[in-house]
Amino acid sequence: MIFNDKIDFMGPDFLLETNAARRLYHDHAAPMPICDYHSHLSPVEIADNRRFDNLTELWLDGDHYKWRAMRFTGIDERRITGDAEPRERFQAWAESVPDCLGNPLYHWTHLELRFPLGIENTLLSPTTAEEIWTRSRQRLATPKLHAQGILDSFQVRTVCTTDDPCDDLDAHRRHAENGSRLALLPTFRPDAVLKIEQAGYADYLTALEAASGVAIRRYDDLLAALHQRLDYFAANGCCLSDHSLEKPTFVAPPSSAALDRILDRRRRSESLSKEESTGFTTALLLWLGRQYAERGWVMQLHLGAARSVSRRGLAEIGANSGFDAIGDVVYGESLAMILDALDQQRALPRTVLYNLNPRDNEMLASLAGSFPSDGIPGKVQFGAAWWFNDQRDGIERQLTTQMQFGLLRHFVGMLTDSRSLLSFSRHDYFRRIFCNMLGQQMARGELPNDIDRIGQLVRAVCYDNVQRYLFER
Template identity: 40%
Template sequence: MTFNDMDFMLTTASAKHLYSFAKDMSIYDFHCHLDPQAIFEDKPYHNIVDLWLAGDHYKWRLMRTNGIAEDLITGEAPKSEKFRAWIETVSRAFGNPLYHWSHLELKTVFGIDEVIKAENWKSLYDRLNNILAGGVISPRSLLRLAKVKFVGTTDHPLDDLVWHEKIAADETIDMVVAPTFRPDEVFVAHANFANFIDRLAIKTGRTITGFADVVAAMEDRIAYFVAHGCQASDISFGAVQYLATEPEQLDEILTKALAGQPLTEEDKAYWQSGIYLALCKLYHQYGLVTQVHFGAVRNSHSRLSGQLGPDSGFDSMGDQIDLADHLNRFLDALASSDQLPKMVWYTLNPSYNVLLANTLANFQANSAGQRSQLQFGAGWWFNDTKTGMIDQMTHYAEQGLLANFIGMLTDSRSFMSFQRHDYFRRILCSFIGDWVEAEEIPNDDDLLKPFIEGICYHNAQLFFNN
């Protein structure tokens, strides 16, 4: 039995056969945090730490768990020592997806097919940097290696999208790189709300004194994004909120926020309800897929978060007692006016998987013939694990149509992260292969081949382009 060979994680003969359909599929990565400037400039990497560890809070979090000093994680320690600390950590990470991802990345990107061990750190460091010294590994080379056909970046609503313009005009870039509209700062709970509204007014040339002015200005920016190839929006909420609102009430909350007056938690909930309902109606009007990530408790370690900033590895799963009520009423408010956009919902807390899949099934009816217009998104963040992926797909199948699932995404800032798609595909094929072996579904390639290929690529391509 060989670790990390062609049959890695493929547990049955059926799984191995199904993987033959999946392994060479292209990638439609509809949500990530890659930098479009880096894609355009395509600068080669020269040190493995810059490529493999920089900005990766998954790895930082695991290193802290292993007792690694912060200087070796986010500090000014020599790169070789940071690499040594990472290798010492990941070599012990049995059961963590980072153990699998790291081996897949070494093998696929660098051709190094060996087990990661602490005593090999220096050999690995030298060999990896020697490969990088050849100047052939760059953002675009990594995208091409992974057969990426579409990249959906995550972009501030006031961004000029100049790097997207440059990418679109460059005929040597043989993939689509599209912006995603991510308006976190238009929510009054955001610390930068007042500054954002000032900048939004300048950007759009509008005077903003009321809620309707905010919505009109946001529509200007949505139209700008759509003109630059945008296919989707995204947002992240701590909790899903829906409270019926009146325009006058939202005007009052806006006035308080812009004046720097303290806002109550109720004010924040009403504003989230009102502005997000208005945005979703615009997303429906402009044909944007609407992605919602919810359930994160952010920056819990206040001392280190204050020192290092957001996205440094101090976030966790949240909970919400009244999720079903708020989610159903929010979706109904859109469906009742026939303004429900195509949506992808991701929960960070897996205990809500069945609730989310079940609720979305209430609102699938549509006159456009869209299959699964409300998607239960792939296991997100702490759930892009073997257990998390299987649990998400189990509930998707039991409450809806897994055949319509749009599959995996990286949701990453790293150009090395595309092996997560292969990881997902292996788990998918073993999951479905178990059904075949148990005779729960037919062993029929005419049925199984399009099923697997759809989830790996075609469903996402159709969902985001229709």
């Protein structure tokens, strides 16, 4: 029996299964720049143009995707997030990579090695680890692979970081003063003030007082402090907010007197009833939504994560360390009520909805289409495949739902949601999957066999739409 073994592993046409897909990708998707409108990158590393000594610093620090994979393979925690030397931690990842076959991490790892590190035709494994460690350190020493050089190599034009209202945004200011063509923009993430039931809330209010210069004693004082921070963020280029809503809930907002009492009790670290905390969060979220609408900002809602399900992992290592899961919650009715309450006041900002449980795709996409606005194409967006969904079938499911329940032509496209500068290869991964889907539909006669027409759609989703959505007022 003769086997066809001529298809190269992750060659130039990786994931591109038709001639139309290849033309769409190479001629239309690949040349487009990147606007990454949601990330967890460090603005300090970008502003300071950090030089990374090794792949552990650049690749493994803060990457809970890789940490989860290493734990799956039985690597001890000392070599993942512990006190092991950088070279030993990298070896632990190299030992894990061969076990990642079939996991998107295997593809992402080798996409990132090939570009921008330029390490091709070498699969990462325990036996190649030393070679890749040495070659990558040599290349990381060159200015082209310092932080800003990495971003430039990916043609990144805009990066939106995720920032607490108390942040001073010093790195964003310093970067703007340097005259870089890269726009480094903050994103207003007020989770710590919305989640009034969380431990340490009184301490957070003290920090917010210091940042805003407003003494917080009553609910109106809290709004004044947040108003100051919103203005401050706007002055530093902010045009987005972001919220993590594990389970959106909606109740009629309490009276001003009741909100004062609730806030006072939390200032004294007293516990609240579920109704009280939900009422407070609803009132504050609606106030924030109106503020975003007044400023022309985009509101992002990340929905349905089950965070830190391992209490031992949270206690020993901390949050955002790979101990999260897909939540099993029902929230469609409450989310609709939140959006409707703002819409009734004509104060619903442009909004992007992200779901972690893929069963919610159709619900969220249909909800997004229920709140249109004159002159704003795709005002409420069914957002990109997020977190556990940002692999091939998750991206294909999200795009299919987008096509069938909305208008793909106005979709704002992919983002990294990452803490690693190398993760911009995920935009390339998305673009290949996207072009392959369109190419397959063209081959089946479901789309016109018109490369120029479909190419315009590709360029819009890869870059043009998000630029319009964020920056056109």
